[in-house]
Amino acid sequence: MAQAAHRGTPPRVIPGFGLTLGVTLAYLGLVVLVPLSMVGVEAGGLGWAGFAAIAAEPRTLHALAVSFGAAAAAAAVNAVFGTLLAWVLVRYRFPGRRIVDALVDLPFALPTAVAGISLAALYAPNGWIGGLLAPLGVKVAYTPLGIGVALVFVGLPFVVRTVQPVLAEIDAEVEESAAALGATRAQGFVRVVLPLLAPALLTGFTMAFARGVGEYGSVIFIAGNIPMVSEIAPLLIVIRLEEYRTDAAAAIAALMLAAAFALLLALNCIQAWHRRRVGAP
Amino acid sequence: MKLSGSTRSAAVSEGRFARACLLALGLAFLALFLLLPLAAVFAEALSKGLAVYAAAVAEPDAVAAIRLTLLVTAIAVACNLVFGLAASWSVAKFSFPGKSLLVTLIDLPFSVSPVISGLIYVLLFGAHGVFGPWLRAHGVEVIFAVPGIVLATVFVTLPFVARELIPLMEAQGRGDEEVARTLGASGWQIFFRVTLPNVKWGLLYGVLLCNARAMGEFGAVSVVSGHIRGLTNTMPLHVEILYNEYNFAAAFAVASLLALLALLTLALKTVLEARGAGPAGGPGH
Structure with a gap:
């Protein structure tokens, strides 16, 4: 052959x-x-009018808004704490660092359904964390906040793993020059390190966001899945499918795929920018 | 321009107090969002005692779910292993137009929501799908049966081996293979004696990640499975059913098996990364 x-x-x-x-x-x-x-x-097969009618249904719009909004919020949280974790892992030496480093990938390895039931149990009103928050009047499980918590879990490694190698490559000299020119430590980070990290950070944010928009398993247990409140777009696809409204399910899927491809294109552009900034090897 | 030692260290690294605060904040976040959910799985699984745990894991439906998960994973990993080897061989050893588009397409399943990954096979093979009537006339079941579960799992895990091997083979170039060729080796001899030994750690790395995702896939499989107990339930789907029946101890008992698999995966991943596989051994080095 x-x-x-x-x-x-x-x-x-x-x-x-x-x-x-x-x-x-x-x-x-x-x-x-x-x-x-x-x-x-x-x-x-729905035609433009039929497609537009399904896309404009309040329940469809709300589910998409919940998926995109919660994914954006969770990716923003991960951008901050993921960068912090990458910083700690690259710059500091502490006992157990290798274990912490390996643990960052847990969301990649732990099945989403397992994460989902575990988070739901933790944040339920009688759970370890939910029990602490309940007296304060904060409800996480079965609210949109719970969706955000699940998406923070799922998205964290994307930010850490894209920022970490870039942070490790940054020469101490650039920070030393900034300091020699009179920059404080905070100025050095914001004006020197952060711009160098920007493409990687944006890549990590976009990857976490894209993953969050389509996430299903870790979310549905903690979300409560109340239509027009905490119902995510992938769940609405499943519901339409169970109602034998296959065309409606496909219409919502088409909207999500279009968004996913747009994000993929954005990622490619960010990475081209990244290569220009870091310089081709 | 001369800096005293203390100014220098204060300027390019944080003070001791700031370091401690950043470290504590980072670790606290990690503990809250990653460690606690992991610990909760085992705590809930053992909350009713070891006897309940053992019964939940040994129950016939659980055993059937474990069997099905192993079967589906074996098929999916084998298919995507062959695909990954073929794809990386063609992309890394030859140049042809449209190569970067092909590499983008290989990664495509990672950008698709798991639910849509299941939906597409329902649209093809479901009762109202394109091939649905033909399949029913011939008595072949795909959706709400094992073939559908295998297809959805194959789709979701397709990129893992290929995306590990492509950068690795590209970095290694084609010199070794060309030498083997001029010494008279056949294509298969080159593959088994030269290329495969060169990429074995990267290959294992890709298989490891592929295996973990295949065993744990939930969304895509959930759409095509039909949730028939003892027949089309994989482990994650079995966990869902038990949880929705408020049988929490049993749900977490089966979930703890998957959590152990995740921990084993992370440990093996660390071992393979120490051998140069994974992102650290990628094209950047």
């Missing part, structure tokens, strides 16, 4: 181009591209 693929392309020394690219394209087409295009086909 590899030989046959090689015969047509004599300049290539290594064989297997036809076989491997063929397998790659066929697999990608059958598993990813054809199924994904079905969202467009199904939503397109």
Whole structure:
């Protein structure tokens, strides 16, 4: 097989181009591209008017607003604390640092449903944290705040893991020069370190945001899922599917996919900016 | 321009008090948002005692869920391993137009909401889907059956091996393979004797992450599974059912198995990273 693929392309020394690219394209087409295009086909079957009617339903708009709003808020929290954690991990030496470093990836490894039931139990009015907050009148579980908590859990490693390597590469000299020129430590961070971190920070924020918008498993247990209050867009897709309103489910999915692709494009632009700033190796 | 030692250290590193505060704040955040949820899983799982824990894990529906999870994971990891090797071989060893588009498309499943990853297969193979009537006429069940669960899991975990191998193989170049070729090795000999040993740690790293996600996938599988106890319930779906039945101790008992898997994954990941796999061994180095 590899030989046959090689015969047509004599300049290539290594064989297997036809076989491997063929397998790659066929697999990608059958598993990813054809199924994904079905969202467009199904939503397109509604026609513009039908699609717009579903998109403009108050419940659809509210679910999208909850998903995007909670994801943005959680990504903002993670941008601050993720940078802080990356800073602590890169700049400080303390006992257990390696364990803490490994633990940052927990949300990547822990199944979302496990995180979801655990967070719901923690923040429920009788839970470890919910019990402390209840006397203060703060409700987290079964409110939009709970959705934010779940998305902070899910998104944290994205920020830490994009900021951490860039922070490690920053030369101590630039900070020393800033200090020598009279900058305080805080000025040095805000004026010198932060601009160098900006592309990585924005990448991490966007990745955490994109993940949060589509997140399902960790959210639905803590959210309470009250329509027009704490119902997320992915859950509304599931509900429409269970009502046999497949076209409505596909329409909401099409809106979310469009947003996801826009975010992917934004990420590529940020990364091009990042490469320009860091300089090609 | 001369700085005294104390000014220098105060200017490029925080004072002792500031360091302690930042460290405490960072660790407190980590403990609150990561450590506490992890600890709560085990605390809730054991809250009714070891006997209840053991019964929940050994119950027939739980055992069926564990079996199904292992089966689905084995198929999904095997498929995506072959795909990852083929994709990285074609992308890293050859140049062709549209290569960067192909790499973007390989990463696409990571940008899709898990629920949509399940929905697309319902649109294709569901009762009202494109192939639904044909499948029903031929007695093939995909949705609300194991094949649908496998497909959704394959979709969700597709990028893991490829995205690990592509930068690794690109960094290693094609010199070793070209030498082997001129010495008369066949394509498969090059692959098994030269390329595979060169990328083995990165390969294991990708398989490890793929495996963890496959076992724990919830949203995509939930849409296509139909939640039939003992038949189409994977471990995460079994956890959901038990939780929704207010059978918390049992739900957390099964969840604790998945949490142990996550901890094992993190430990192995750290070991593999020490061998140069993962982001640290990427193209930046």
